[in-house]
Amino acid sequence: MSVFPWVAWYALRRYTAYPLSSVAESVTNTAFAFMRAYVLLALWQARPALGGYDVTDAITFCFLTQAMIGPVQIFRGLELSDRIRSGDVAIDLYRPVGLQGWWLADDLGRATAELLLRSGLPMVAGMLVFTLRPAGPWALAAFALALPLAVLVSFAIRYLVALAAFWLHDDRGLQAIALVMSLFFSGMILPLVVFPGWLGGIARALPWAALIQVPADIYLGKRTGSDLVAALGFQAAWAVALLAAGALLTVAARRKLVIHGG
Amino acid sequence: MPGGVVRVYGLLAWTWIRAAAQYPVSMVLLTFATAAVSMLDVAAIMVMFTRAPRIAGFTAPEVLFLYGTSALSFALADILFGTTERLGKHIREGTLDAMLVRPVSPLIQIATEDFSPRRLGKLVPASLVLALALPRLDVDWTAGRAVMIPAMVLAGVAIFSGLWVLTASLQFVLIDGHGATKSVTYGGAFLTQYPLSMFARDFVRGVTFAVPLAFVNWQPGLYVLDRADPLGLPEAARFASPAVAVVVCVLAGFVWRAGLRHYRSTGS
Numbered sequence: 001m002s003v004f005p006w007v008a009w010y011a012l013r014r015y016t017a018y019p020l021s022s023v024a025e026s027v028t029n030t031a032f033a034f035m036r037a038y039v040l041l042a043l044w045q046a047r048p049a050l051g052g053y054d055v056t057d058a059i060t061f062c063f064l065t066q067a068m069i070g071p072v073q074i075f076r077g078l079e080l081s082d083r084i085r086s087g088d089v090a091i092d093l094y095r096p097v098g099l100q101g102w103w104l105a106d107d108l109g110r111a112t113a114e115l116l117l118r119s120g121l122p123m124v125a126g127m128l129v130f131t132l133r134p135a136g137p138w139a140l141a142a143f144a145l146a147l148p149l150a151v152l153v154s155f156a157i158r159y160l161v162a163l164a165a166f167w168l169h170d171d172r173g174l175q176a177i178a179l180v181m182s183l184f185f186s187g188m189i190l191p192l193v194v195f196p197g198w199l200g201g202i203a204r205a206l207p208w209a210a211l212i213q214v215p216a217d218i219y220l221g222k223r224t225g226s227d228l229v230a231a232l233g234f235q236a237a238w239a240v241a242l243l244a245a246g247a248l249l250t251v252a253a254r255r256k257l258v259i260h261g262g
Numbered sequence: 263m264p265g266g267v268v269r270v271y272g273l274l275a276w277t278w279i280r281a282a283a284q285y286p287v288s289m290v291l292l293t294f295a296t297a298a299v300s301m302l303d304v305a306a307i308m309v310m311f312t313r314a315p316r317i318a319g320f321t322a323p324e325v326l327f328l329y330g331t332s333a334l335s336f337a338l339a340d341i342l343f344g345t346t347e348r349l350g351k352h353i354r355e356g357t358l359d360a361m362l363v364r365p366v367s368p369l370i371q372i373a374t375e376d377f378s379p380r381r382l383g384k385l386v387p388a389s390l391v392l393a394l395a396l397p398r399l400d401v402d403w404t405a406g407r408a409v410m411i412p413a414m415v416l417a418g419v420a421i422f423s424g425l426w427v428l429t430a431s432l433q434f435v436l437i438d439g440h441g442a443t444k445s446v447t448y449g450g451a452f453l454t455q456y457p458l459s460m461f462a463r464d465f466v467r468g469v470t471f472a473v474p475l476a477f478v479n480w481q482p483g484l485y486v487l488d489r490a491d492p493l494g495l496p497e498a499a500r501f502a503s504p505a506v507a508v509v510v511c512v513l514a515g516f517v518w519r520a521g522l523r524h525y526r527s528t529g530s
Contacts, residue, residue, distance in 0.1 A: 024441030031445035035453055035461070039310075042460040046314035173291025180298045189306045196312045 003097055004105040011109025015117075022117035025070065030122045033066035037130065043194070051193025057220050060133040061191050063126030064219055065212050070114030072150050072211050074182050077175050078103060078158045084165040093257070099250050100243070104155055111151045139221045142228055146215035149235035153210040156242030157182070163246065166253040181206075187213035207238040270366055274374035282378035289380060296383030300337065303455055304329055304391050318460040323398035324487055325457065330392030331411070331479040332454035335418025337384035340451075343423045345375045346430035347447070350440045353433065359527055369427070369518060399487070407486050414482035417503035418454075421478050424510035425450060427518050434521030450475045459492045466493060477506040 016022075040058040044050060053061070069075065080103050083089045092099055126132050135143060161178045165171035183189055185208035192203045192213045203209060214231050217223050223231040282289050307329060311322040320328075349372060352358040361368040401407060429443035436442075450473065458466045458480045470476040470493065484491055485500040 018438060021438040021441055024436075024439055024443075027442040028445040028449065031449045032452065034465075035449065038461045038465075039456055042318040043310050043314060046317055050313055168288075170285050170288040173288055173295050176292060176295030176299060180295070180302060183299075184302050184305065189302055190309055194313060195309060199309075 004101060007102055007105035008109035008112075011106040012113045013109075015110045015113030019117055022070075022114065023121070026118040026121040029066045029069055029118065030125045033063045033122045033126060034129070036066070037062040037126070040191075051191065052222065053191065053193055053220075056131060056133045057222075058191065059126070059130050060220060061187075061216050063122050063130075063132060064216055065188060067119040067122040068147070068150070068212060068215065069188070070118035071111040071147065072154050072186075073107075073111070073114075073158065074154075074186060074188055074211070075179065077178065078107070078155075078162040080159070080162040081165050081171055081175065084162065085169070085171070090257070093254065098247075100159060100246050103159060104152075104243075107155045107158075108148075108151065111148075115147075133220055135219050136221060138224075139219055142223075142232070143215060143219045145232060146218045146235060149232065149239055150211050150215045152239040153207055153235060153242060154182075156239055156246055157207060159246045160242065160249060163249045163253050166256050182208050182211065185209065186211040187216065191216070207242060210235040210238050267367070267370065271370050271374060274366070274370065275377040278374060278377035279379060282376075282380070289378065292378070292380035293383040296380050297386045300333065300384045301387045303333070303452070304387055307455070318457050320457045320459075321400075323395050323400075325455075326391050326395035327399055327487070328457060328479055328483055329455040330388055330395050331415055331418060331483065332451065333388035334385070334392055335415050335478055336422050336451040336454075337388050338415075338419045339422030339426060340384060341377075341381045342419075343373050343426040343430075344381070345377075346372050346426050347433075347440060347443070348372060348375065349430045350433040350437045353437055353525075353528060356528055358525070368522065372430075401486060401488060410482055410486050414479055414486075414503055417482070417507040418478040420507035421474060421503070421510050422447070422450070424507070424514040425473070427514040428510070431514070431517040431521040434525055446473055450478070454478045454480065463493070470495070474506045474510060477503040 037059045040062060041055065044053070044055045044058050048054070050058075080089065080092075083092060089099075092102065095102060123132075157178070161171070161174055164174050168174060185192075185203050185206050187203075187209065188211075192200060192209060194200075195203050204213070214223075214235055218228065218231055304326070307322075307325055310317060311325070315321070317325065346369070349358070352361070352372065358368065361371045364371065396411070425446055429446050432439055432443055450469075453461070453469065454475055458469070458476060461469075466476065470481075481491075481495070481500045482503050483489075491499070
């Protein structure tokens with residue numbers, strides 16, 4: 001059997017090792033969901049049916065996307081960055097399996113752990129206080145495809161950013177820029193449907209839209225039929241393109257690698 | 263000795279700045295990036311006002327005024343005390359013990375840790391927005407209103423600083439609690455950017471009387487903007503921010519000392 005399932009399994013075990021800490025994080029995710037919901041409520045009172053969402057859609061969007069923060073990993077990069085900075089990546093490169101595959105397996109394990117520990121509370125709390133839009137069986141099935149695709153795109157982006165450390169040595173500046181992009185252009189700060197004109201057009205075409213906005217639209221039943229296929233295709237296309245770019249960059253990084261102090 | 267505390271804080275902060283300056287390109291990039299991250303919330307407010315002229319009855323300059331005062335207070339408090347949120351990590355790794363044997367208050371040591379000019383990047387968008395929003399406010403500027411602006415920012419800095427230290431002190435007891443206390447610190451910063459009248463009434467009561475975030479900029483802001491208080495609190499509440507700030511800081515100092523006294527170190 002391949003080693004990748006084991007890598008994923010151990011990542012899952014590692015990320016579920018401190019459940020209290022994860023639950024504490026989900027408390028903050030939930031608090032932000034409420035605050036964002038009230039802000040959007042005020043906006044939708046001024047502009048009902050803005051961007052094709054009604055009030056229930058907008059509120060559901062807040063709680064759903066706060067529940068997705070953990071698995072899709074909006075805020076943090078890959079642990080790989082630290083290992084490149086410290087030189088530990090040399091050990092990773094010695095392994096008889098590819099660097100990208102190893103870290104992808106690790107990230108899928110992490111995403112599963114965070115889905116289990118951090119996604120429940122925001123959704124349950126939201127349902128208790130507000131009326132959330134229930135997803136139909138088809139929307140839910142499609143969402144079950146869209147969420148892993150979102151994790152894939154998220155990994156592919158974070159992997160590219162992490163690999164940049166081979167050239168930059170200190171990648172924290174780039175990490176911060178990456179955070180800005182993933183917060184703003186994913187729909188995490190404001191749903192992309194609120195963005196006006198050309199800004200909205202650009203935001204919906206960028207890969208970050210595949211992280212939050214597209215899966216949320218699918219959950220809310222905004223994308224059906226051929227439109228649904230297009231939405232999943234959009235996510236898959238970005239995943240393939242960015243993973244391929246990551247594979248090419250890995251080859252270049254192997255040639256570039258200089259371990260500090262050695 | 264407050265003078266001594268300031269001197270030691272300055273000295274340690276300066277040491278960390280010199281350390282950060284060893285990587286100048288990274289430092290400049292990080293300063294810009296920090297500024298960009300804090301621009302996001304104001305970008306969201308601007309995008310929302312492209313869709314509606316008033317939100318919850320407030321115009322764009324009014325909301326930007328609330329954003330500016332909140333963000334400036336929070337940024338200053340974050341620069342001064344933000345790294346206290348790492349207390350749990352120091353307890354877990356045993357590095358707090360090393361701080362305790364040094365002849366400087368551990369609070370100052372944690373607060374100055376990793377102090378870098380990049381943190382000043384947070385001040386840029388906040389002060390810029392405030393400077394742009396103030397002349398656009400449709401208010402009758404009296405001496406009282408003009409004095410209220412710096413007064414509310416200072417009180418806001420003190421309230422947020424107190425909350426940083428208070429929530430950090432909780433980690434003496436709840437070592438894994440950091441994730442949840444972020445809803446008070448970062449959550450408080452987010453909340454006070456908006457008019458509190460947007461939120462549910464009980465929620466506003468909570469952030470007025472339990473966690474006094476309403477005194478950062480909402481209550482004094484009502485005075486500056488000449489608005490009625492949706493909770494109907496007496497007029498005096500609008501001038502209560504400095505008093506609230508003193509109470510929060512005294513309480514924070516007390517809780518920090520209590521936490522430190524009961525600290526038993528980790529391990530066997």
